[in-house]
Amino acid sequence: MAWSIAEVARSSGVTSRTLRHYHSIGLLVPARVAPNGRRYYEQEQLLRLQQILLLRDLGLSLDVVGEVIAHRDEQDAIEVLAKHKEWLVKEQLRLGRLVQTVDATIDNLKRGGEMSPENVFEGFEHNPYEAEARERWGDEAVDASYERMRGWTEADAEKARTxxxxxxxxxxxxxxxxxxxxDLSVQELIQLHYEVTSLFWTPTREAYKGLGQMYVDDERFRQNIGNGDDALVEYLRDAMTVYADSKLDD
Amino acid sequence: MAWSIAEVARSSGVTSRTLRHYHSIGLLVPARVAPNGRRYYEQEQLLRLQQILLLRDLGLSLDVVGEVIAHRDEQDAIEVLAKHKEWLVKEQLRLGRLVQTVDATIDNLKRGGEMSPENVFEGFEHNPYEAEARERWGDEAVDASYERMRGWTEADAEKARTxxxxxxxxxxxxxxxxxxxxDLSVQELIQLHYEVTSLFWTPTREAYKGLGQMYVDDERFRQNIGNGDDALVEYLRDAMTVYADSKLDD
DNA sequence: GCTTGAAGTTGACGTAGCGGCAACATCTAC
DNA sequence: GTAGATGTTGCCGCTACGTCAACTTCAAGC
Structure with missing residues (x-):
């Protein structure tokens, strides 16, 4: 007894289009193709289809589904599945973190906050400065900075934000x-600036002076800090230089 | 100050291809396009890009990202994000169930079992009989059956399998x-057959006789049960008819 | 002024897994 | 003989870009 494509489709819950697709990629070849082009399936194909759908629903790609079925009695299949499970677990964890971040974003929007990464920094994957930071200062420095952030207290995090x-x-x-x-009043503010910067990394004298210069040189920092007032950024740089020369070691 | 596409790409961690793509779909239009076709971006676009990447990394599609940014000050944006969060939570739960199922499948393979849905039934989404069952007996009956299965004990599940x-x-x-x-020995087996069937639904006299007939009529049941021995299936049907007439109410 | 290399541009194709047409062929029933 | 159901083979569309190819343009050095 042979079943037509529509019969197989109905009984398995997929569309005939899907069955044609599986045929075209060689995943499920009909038992017989009549001279008029019509496809006919037998028990064997129904069983295989069930296995295909089982594995597909596990989230495997059709490529992999085919491989697993081909090696279904060997160790290979188990290894593939085990690897896939690893992947699923990771994905699940990732989604969990995303849920947290979405929550934080919603919270922030509700309070009228802007939708900027600084505000939703926690658990965030795509730090807008990271790519450039890695290029400018190297992976090692950036990783070390992250390491340091992991040791932050609540108060540290608050300080870093504000x-x-x-x-x-x-x-x-x-x-x-x-x-x-x-002036002391300025230098006290720079002291605070140095402290919060130290939450991320520990600048030496020259490095701290270089940081001040970068604020001036880099358009984005200049804009962010001075908000149009370029002289303010130069004022900051000069203050940082004074601070570095008087307080920091080489 | 305007930045070239490569500068923006480096500082934001995406490729220039991505920026061109965002331009082509209207998600991030450069501040200026020179007569020679080159794209130049300003602060405003950098800010927007950061928001785009933030939302993209939350798992939103670019379509939705565009909408959310367009309505970023309105209630709409929050609703979209809340809905997205719902989705993420559901996905996460689904992946959790998949992990379970993959585990069960691996277990089964290790014991040399076949890769059939019956063996991995638990938590399984794509029951191969469900589609046809819904068509043949209606949604109501199938849902009722699932409801009943939820009340199964371990022993019931064991019985249903074996x-x-x-x-x-x-x-x-x-x-x-x-x-x-x-003969009584036959009827005792049918009694067991009736009991396990009753784990899914409660057949009336006529329904039970109809079930026996269906075993004979439907090629797949016939094959599954008789394994080539069609006479055995008819034997089963006759035994079921006898049982129904002597033991079951209308 | 010429050459070279870096950086830019616009197509166009490929990816996974089908959905959804269109245009045409065939089968079944009345 | 004709209608309606069921089938077939293309081919485009979807996401979010990656990856060429084939050119053009720009800045720098000789």
Whole structure:
């Protein structure tokens, strides 16, 4: 007894299009193809189809499904499945983290926050600075920085989020008053700047001065910090230089 | 200050191809396109790109990313994200179940079992009989059956897996000895057959007789049960008819 | 001014797993 | 003989780009 494509489709819950597709990629070849082109399936193919659908529903690609069935009595099949399970577990964990991040993003939006990565930083995969940071300072430095972040307390994290804006605003006020960069009030703010920077890495004297210069040189930092006021960024750089020369070791 | 495509790509960690793609689908249009066709981006586009990558990494499609950013200050965006979170949670649960099923499949293969859905039935999504069952008996009956299965004990599940083969083998032996279908030994096996069938649904007299007839009429049941011995299936049907008439209510 | 290399451009094809046409052939029933 | 169901073979479409190919343009060095 042979079944037509529609009969097989109905009884297995897939469409005839799917069966034709499986034929075209050689995954499930009909028992017989009549001279008029019609496909006919037998018990053997029905059994194979069940196995295909079982494995497909496990999330395997059709390629892999074919391989597993071909080696179904050998060790290979088990290995493939075990590897696939590993993958599933990882995916599941990844989705769990995503749920957290989506939650954080929603939270942030509700409070009227902007949708910027800084605000949703936690558990976040695509840090917008990371790619460039790795290129500019190397993988080692970036990894070390992440390592350090993992040891943060709640207070550290709070500081990392809020301190820079405080410093920038404070400096803007002092600069407006004409206070010199060597003044203690300025240097105290730079002290805070140095502390929060140290949450990520420990700048030496020259490195800290270089950081200040980079703020000036890099358009994006300049914009972010000065918000249009380029002189403020230069003020910050000068203050950092003074701080580095007076307080930091080589 | 304008950045070239390669500069933007480096600083954001995507490829220039991706940026061109985003331009071609209108997701991120450069600030300026020079007469020679070159793309130039400004701060505004960099910010937008960061938002795009943030949302993309949350697992949203680019279509949806565009929508969310367009409505980023409205309630819509939050709703979309909330819906997306629901989806993520569901996916995560689904993957969890898949892990279980893969495990069960591996286990089964290790013991030399066949890779058939009956053996890995638990938590399984694509029951090969379900589609046809829904068509043949209706959604209501199938759903009721699933409802009943949810109340199974371990013993019930064991019975459901093993009883039918026992019945078929027992009947084959008795038939070979020339025992009549009315004989008590046959009827005891049918009693077991009725019990296990009742784990799924409760057949009335006529329904049970109809089931026996279907075993004979349907090629696949006939093959599955008789394994080539069509007379055995008819023997089963006759025995079921006798049982129904003597024991079952209308 | 010429050459060279880097960086840019626009197509176009490929990916996985089918869905959904269109255009045509064949089978079954009345 | 004709209609309606069922089949066939293309071919485009979908996602989010990767990966060529074939050119053009730009900046730098001789």
């Amino acid at each position: 301190a820079y804006p405080k410093v920038h605003q404070g400096l803007a006020a002092l600069k407006a008053e004409g206070v010199a960069v060597t | 009883a039918y083969p026992k019945v078929h083998q027992g009947l084959a032996a008795l038939k070979a000895e020339g025992v009549a279908v009315t």
